[in-house]
Amino acid sequence: MKKNSDFLYKNLEDKTIAWSESSNKYLILENTTALIFKKLNTGVSIIEIASELSKELSLPINKTTDFVTNLKQEINTLKTEKDASVLKKDTNINKPEKFEFIKYYKINELVFKVEFHSEFELYLVHPKFEHLEIEEINIHAHTFTIFCEADFIYFYIENNFIGAWNKNEIHFFQGKFSMELIQKIHQKEEKEWMGVFHASAVSNGKKAVLFLGDSGNGKSTSLALLQANGFTCLADDFVPIDIYNKEVYSFPASISIKKNSLDTLLPLYPELENSAEYHFKRLNKVVRYLKPNNLDFLSHLPCKDLVFIKYEKNSDLKFDKIAKIEAFKQLVPDSWLSPIKENSQIFLDWFASLNCYQITYSENKEMIATVAKIFNDEL
Amino acid sequence: MKKQIKNTQDVSRKDALKKIGNYGKYTTLTAIGTYLILNPQKAQATSPAGPGTGF
Numbered sequence: 380m381k382k383n384s385d386f387l388y389k390n391l392e393d394k395t396i397a398w399s400e401s402s403n404k405y406l407i408l409e410n411t412t413a414l415i416f417k418k419l420n421t422g423v424s425i426i427e428i429a430s431e432l433s434k435e436l437s438l439p440i441n442k443t444t445d446f447v448t449n450l451k452q453e454i455n456t457l458k459t460e461k462d463a464s465v466l467k468k469d470t471n472i473n474k475p476e477k478f479e480f481i482k483y484y485k486i487n488e489l490v491f492k493v494e495f496h497s498e499f500e501l502y503l504v505h506p507k508f509e510h511l512e513i514e515e516i517n518i519h520a521h522t523f524t525i526f527c528e529a530d531f532i533y534f535y536i537e538n539n540f541i542g543a544w545n546k547n548e549i550h551f552f553q554g555k556f557s558m559e560l561i562q563k564i565h566q567k568e569e570k571e572w573m574g575v576f577h578a579s580a581v582s583n584g585k586k587a588v589l590f591l592g593d594s595g596n597g598k599s600t601s602l603a604l605l606q607a608n609g610f611t612c613l614a615d616d617f618v619p620i621d622i623y624n625k626e627v628y629s630f631p632a633s634i635s636i637k638k639n640s641l642d643t644l645l646p647l648y649p650e651l652e653n654s655a656e657y658h659f660k661r662l663n664k665v666v667r668y669l670k671p672n673n674l675d676f677l678s679h680l681p682c683k684d685l686v687f688i689k690y691e692k693n694s695d696l697k698f699d700k701i702a703k704i705e706a707f708k709q710l711v712p713d714s715w716l717s718p719i720k721e722n723s724q725i726f727l728d729w730f731a732s733l734n735c736y737q738i739t740y741s742e743n744k745e746m747i748a749t750v751a752k753i754f755n756d757e758l
Numbered sequence: 759m760k761k762q763i764k765n766t767q768d769v770s771r772k773d774a775l776k777k778i779g780n781y782g783k784y785t786t787l788t789a790i791g792t793y794l795i796l797n798p799q800k801a802q803a804t805s806p807a808g809p810g811t812g813f
Contacts, residue, residue, distance in 0.1 A: 405796040412790045436786050446787050554802035575802045594805065616805045635805075711796040715803065 384420055385458055387720065388413060389727040392704050396727060402460035403718040405711050407704065412450070419451050472533060472543075475526050483519060484511040486564055486631050486676050490519040496526035503532070503549060504556060506657055507632040510670040521563055523556070554715070557617045557630065564676060565621075565628055573620045573726050574716040579634075580613040580627045580682070581605050583754045587613055587627040587682040591710065597690030600640040601746060603669055607647040608747050610754075612671040613680065622722050625729050626679040633668035641667070643743070684753050685710070687737045688746075697739040698749050706735035 387398040395413030397406040408416060418428050429444040436443070478494040480501045485491075490513070495501040504525065505512075524535040531543040532552045536559060544552040558575065562568060579590040579602040592598045599615055606612045614630035621628055636644060636651060645651055654667045685706055707730060716726055736753065740746040752758055769777075 403798060403800075405798070407794040407796070409790045409793070412793060436783070438783055438787065442784065442787060446791055449791070550803045550806045551801050553804040557804060558802040574798075577803075577805060617802075708794065708796065711798050714798050715801060716798040 386416065386420055387724050387727065388417065389724075389731060391707065391731055392702060394704050396707065398723050398727065399457040400718075400720050400723075401458045403716070403723075404457060404460075405707075406457075407708070415447060415450055416454065419447070419454055425451055472528055474524065474533075474535070478524075478526075480505075481515070483513050483515055484508050485513045486511055486560075489521075489564060490516060491560070491563070492519040492522045494522065494524045494526075499527060500525045500532070502657075503553060506655070506668050507635075509668065510633055511631060523559070525556075554617070557632065558619075561617075561619050561628060561630055564631070565619075565679075567621070570717070570719055570722070571622050572717060573622045573625065573722055573729065574714050576618040576620065576710070577616065577713040578618045579615045580618045580629075581750070582611045582613045582627075582678075582680050583609075584611065585680065586754070587680040588684045588686060588750065588753055589618060589627070589682055590686050590688045591713075592688050596688065597640070598688060599634050599636060600643060600690065601688050603634055603636060603640070603644050603648065604743050604747060605750060606634075606672045610750070611673050613673060613678065615671065620682070620729075621679065622717065622725055624679070625681065625725070627682045628679040629673055629676050631671065631673070631676045633670055635666045636669050638665040638667075644669070683733060685733050685735045686750070686753065687735075689737075689739045690741065691739050692741055694739050694741045696742065696745040696749065697737070699737050701735050701737045703731070703733070703735050706733075 385400045387400075389396045389398075390410070393410070395408045395410050397408055397413060397416055398404070399406070415428055415432070419425070425444065425447045429447045430440060432438070432443040432447065433440045475496050479497050480495040482493050482495070482501075482505060483490055484493065493504065495504070522537055524533075524538070526533050527546070530546050532546060532549065533543045534541040534552060534555060541559065542552075542555055544555075554575070558569070576589060577591070579598050580587050581590065581602060582588075590598055590601060602612055602615055612634060613627055615632060615634045617630050617632065619628045619630060620626065638656075641651060648669060651667055651669060654669075657666050657668075658664075659666065687701065687706070687709065710730075717723065738746060738749055740749075
C-alpha cells in the first residue's frame with residue numbers, strides 16, 4: 380500500500396512549492412530538487428538518487444551523495460517539527476467576580492456581550508469595535524469574557540476556556556478574539572477557513588481585491604481613500620478566506636488610521652477630527668479608528684487579485700504585474716494558513732490562479748483610478 | 759567619498775570557466791540546493807500595532 384505522503388507539491392512559474400504537513404511550512408524549491416524530494420519521500424534510496432544525479436550533472440558521486448543526504452536531513456527535520464502552542468492550559472484559574480466594563484456589540488442581528496475585567500482588557504478590544512456598541516440588552520447570543528491573571532490574558536466564551544496568552548503576545552489573543560468573532564458571525568469552524576491574511580480587502584459589490592504591504596506602507600490609508608471613492612471596506616488587517624468558495628469574508632473591525640495620514644483623510648472624514656486618539660508608546664504610534672462603510676457584515680466575495688501597495692512621497696505612479704513566486708514569499712510569513720492538508724492544497728491552487736500586482740503612488744487620484752481598472756478588468 | 763569600482767578587465771565566459779576550473783561544475787549543486795523555507799503564522803494574529811500593545 381502506498382504511504383500517504385507528508386508533502387504536497389505545486390508548480391508555480393519556474394519553481395516548485397512543497398508543503399510539509401508535519402510542520403505546516405512551505406518550501407520554494409528548484410524543480411530538479413523537488414523531484415529529488417519526491418523520490419526521497421517515496422522511499423527511493425539516497426545512493427540510487429545520488430548516482431542518477433551524478434550521471435546527469437557529471438559530478439563525483441561523493442558530492443551528489445552529500446547533497447542528497449543533506450536534503451534527506453532537511454525532510455526529517457520538517458517531519459519531526461511540532462508547533463509550539465501559544466495556548467496555556469486552564470490551570471485552576473478563578474474567574475473574577477466583578478467586571479468593571481460590560482459592553483454589548485451588535486453585528487448584523489447578532490449581539491455579543493463582552494465582559495472586561497478592567498480598563499486594560501477593555502483597550503485590547505473595544506477601540507476597534509466601538510462603532511458596533513449598543514445599549515445593554517437582555518437578549519444576546521454570545522458572552523465573551525476577558526481578564527488578566529499574573530502575566531496572562533484569559534479568554535472564555537460562554538464560560539468555556541478558549542486560551543491564555545502571555546502579555547507580550549497580545550496580537551495572538553486579539554487574533555483569536557477576532558477569529559472567534561468571525562466564526563460566530565459566519566457560523567463556521569476553524570477548519571472551514573483557508574487562512575487569515577494580514578491585508579486590507581476592498582470590494583465593488585461584486586468582487587474583492589486584497590491589498591498587502593509592510594506596516595507603514597499606507598495600506599489602511601489607501602483603504603480609507605478607496606472607501607471614500609465608491610468602494611466598500613470588507614476587512615482591514617484581518618482578512619478571512621473560506622475554504623469552500625474561496626471567498627473573502629467581511630470582518631467588522633474599524634480601520635486604524637495613523638497620525639501622519641490625518642491630513643490626507645480629514646477632508647474626506649471630518650469625524651476623525653474629534654475621534655479618540657490612542658497612543659501606543661512602545662510602538663511610537665498614535666492611532667484613531669475609522670468606521671468601515673460596509674453595511675452587511677455577512678457579505679463575502681470572490682477575489683482574484685492581490686495588490687502590494689506602497690505610498691511613496693513624490694513618486695510617480697508605478698504599476699506592474701509581479702512574479703507570483705515573489706508575492707508568495709511575502710504573503711505566507713504574514714498569514715495564518717490552515718494546517719489541514721486538503722485546505723493547504725486548496726490554498727496552493729487558489730494562489731496559483733491569482734493575479735499579483737504592485738502599485739507605488741503619491742497621487743491619490745492615480746492610485747484610485749488604477750484600482751478601478753483592476754476591478755473592471757481593464758488591464 | 760563614494761567608492762568607485764572600475765572594471766578594467768573583460769573576462770569572457772570561457773576564461774572565467776577556465777579560472778574557476780574544476781569547481782565550476784559544483785555551482786549547479788549550489789543552485790539547485792538553494793531553497794527557501796516559509797513559516798506561516800502558527801495562530802491567527804492581528805497586526806502587532808493593534809490596540810493595547812503599547813500599554
